[in-house]
Every structure is written in C-alpha cells, then in structure tokens.
Amino acid sequence: MNSSHFSISLHILTLLDQVKGQLLNSEYIAGSINCNPVLVRKELANLHKYGFVQSKEGKGGGSTLAKNPADINLGDVYRAVKQKSLLGESKNEPNPDCPVGKQITKHLTDLYDEAETALVKSLSSKTLKDFSAGFK
DSSP, rough: OOOOOOHHHHHHHHHHTTTTTTOHHHHHHHHHHHSSHHHHHHHHHHHTTTTTTTEETTTTOEEEEEEEEGGGGGHHHHHHEEEEEOOOSSSOOTTSSSHHHHHHHHHHHHHHHHHHHHHHHHHTOHHHHHHTTOOO
C-alpha cells in the first residue's frame, strides 16, 4: 500500500493554512501529527521543492504556505509526494508458464493505473482551501 506521505503532507499544509501566515517549526508540526520532527522536515523539504511551502531557517524560523490555499490543488500534492503504486506491487515474479501468471502483471498495472487516475481526478477537483475549511 502507499505510504503516509500524502496524509502527512496534507496535515502539514492544512495546519499551515489554519495559522494564516504564522511560521511553524518542525517540532510544533510534529506535535500535531504525533511523529518525529525529522519526518516533518523531510516532508517540508519535498513540499518546498514543489513550491507549496516556504521556510525560514534558524532561530525563530519555520515554515508557511508559499501559495494561496485556493491555488493548492490536492491532485498536485498527491503527485508531488507519491512514491509507490497506490495499490502496491507484487514482490514475486509470476510463473510465465501459467496462463494467469504470464499476464497478471499487465492486467494489474492497467487496473492500478485506472484506479489511480480516478483518485487523482477526484483529488484534483479539491483545493487546500476546500479541505481546510472543514476544520473551522
């Protein structure tokens, strides 16, 4: 299954939206997520790479949104943090002599691609502003 990168990134972005421009440090964000600040810093670095957040280093530093929440599309966030196939990948090499085994990988790939396309389409219809509004 997919890792927690999307949920952690969306948690970070939502938290940053809720504080309306206030700089939050990784320790504060980690406390909200209940995870290690190192993990938060890794996710922040990736979110920064894709232009979703901006950061100020050093004492009194932290992170804030780099864009208006209405301009942050959840489909774009998903694509930025995705690392694995949505439904996983087989660790075994199927038997090429089996009528199913020799075709299963292609059929699963097509099925997974179709499912992921539907997910990204749904996420792309929502913005961070839409998602964050549910926390008021």
